[in-house]
Amino acid sequence: MTATESETATPRERFLKGLRLGVPFAIAGFLVALTFGIVARDAGLSAVAAIVMSLIVFAGSAQFAAIAIIAAGGGVAAAIGAGALMNSRFLMMGVALAPSLPGRWPWRAAQGQTVVDASWALAARGDGTFDRWLLFGSTSVQYLTWSTGTALGALGGGALGDTDKLGLDAIYPAFFVALLISEARSGRARGAAAIGAVVSLALVPFAPAGIPVLAASVGALLGLTQRARAEAQEARA
Amino acid sequence: MSTSVTLIGGLALVTAAIKAAGPIVLGGRELPAQFLGVISLLAPALLAALVVTATLADGKELAVGEHTVGVAAGGVVAWRTGSIIGCVVVAAVVTAVLRALL
Numbered sequence: 001m002t003a004t005e006s007e008t009a010t011p012r013e014r015f016l017k018g019l020r021l022g023v024p025f026a027i028a029g030f031l032v033a034l035t036f037g038i039v040a041r042d043a044g045l046s047a048v049a050a051i052v053m054s055l056i057v058f059a060g061s062a063q064f065a066a067i068a069i070i071a072a073g074g075g076v077a078a079a080i081g082a083g084a085l086m087n088s089r090f091l092m093m094g095v096a097l098a099p100s101l102p103g104r105w106p107w108r109a110a111q112g113q114t115v116v117d118a119s120w121a122l123a124a125r126g127d128g129t130f131d132r133w134l135l136f137g138s139t140s141v142q143y144l145t146w147s148t149g150t151a152l153g154a155l156g157g158g159a160l161g162d163t164d165k166l167g168l169d170a171i172y173p174a175f176f177v178a179l180l181i182s183e184a185r186s187g188r189a190r191g192a193a194a195i196g197a198v199v200s201l202a203l204v205p206f207a208p209a210g211i212p213v214l215a216a217s218v219g220a221l222l223g224l225t226q227r228a229r230a231e232a233q234e235a236r237a
Numbered sequence: 238m239s240t241s242v243t244l245i246g247g248l249a250l251v252t253a254a255i256k257a258a259g260p261i262v263l264g265g266r267e268l269p270a271q272f273l274g275v276i277s278l279l280a281p282a283l284l285a286a287l288v289v290t291a292t293l294a295d296g297k298e299l300a301v302g303e304h305t306v307g308v309a310a311g312g313v314v315a316w317r318t319g320s321i322i323g324c325v326v327v328a329a330v331v332t333a334v335l336r337a338l339l
Contacts, residue, residue, distance in 0.1 A: 128273025
């Protein structure tokens with residue numbers, strides 16, 4: 001989408017476009033949520049707790065990270081800490097999104113809650129600005145399937161038996177692969193991805209969970225190079 | 238039960254605060270082009286890190302498994318067809334088949 005296109009469309013049209021673009025991610029997210037519901041029950045959470053967690057946390061990787069620590073016998077503080085580290089990338093995404101959000105600070109804070117990986121990536125116009133209505137639309141449909149998927153997994157997941165046998169653990173990373181492929185359009189984006197991958201893998205043996213992903217942000221510093229600036233300005237013009 | 242309440246409530250609050258921080262501090266401001274150039278590359282860098290840590294690491298050790306192959310197969314589908322649903326379904330099926338065979 002070009003910047004001019006999204007500026008002339010009405011908020012309603014952009015919201016609906018977000019809904020439409022979000023559907024494939026929402027369907028894939030449904031499968032991820034189903035897995036989450038099952039894993040959360042296995043870790044000792046009640047079905048209600050698993051569902052409420054998806055409703056009010058709504059951050060897949062953080063929920064998985066926290067539950068993994070509980071399942072391994074870790075403490076609540078450690079679980080929250082791991083979830084927070086996983087979510088630290090949302091801090092960067094929020095910083096990126098901030099200039100595109102109008103209104104007073106409580107209203108901006110509320111709009112910032114709609115950031116999830118797929119929506120944030122879809123709403124990026126490629127010039128550093130974001131289409132917030134597209135973001136809201138895309139997140140709405142994903143919130144719906146994230147909640148219902150968790151409920152189904154938490155209440156009926158036992159019927160599936162051993163979920164590892166079904167390969168459900170491959171769904172979550174595959175979801176991010178698909179996102180990455182749609183994002184990595186320019187050579188510079190592929191370079192940032194390569195640096196991010198290498199940095200995070202190098203840190204895995206030493207750093208606590210979540211930090212390797214956060215540290216991968218350094219890959220984005222490729223954007224400081226001369227040509228990237230020119231490209232960003234060109235896209236804005 | 239109280240453990241669940243603390244865990245869920247705590248994680249919800251922390252997540253909301255993280256998501257709110259950027260928009261509260263930087264909202265509505267025009268940022269320099271240089272900054273925007275960096276921001277536009279954050280998504281690929283973070284997504285790549287999520288992918289490799291989920292597929293090539295187990296805890297603190299680098300490790301591969303059936304799901305590594307499955308995710309790679311899904312990646313090929315996403316790359317060739319652009320289908321997200323195809324990608325996740327192929328990843329799960331290939332992983333499941335490999336686990337059944339090996």
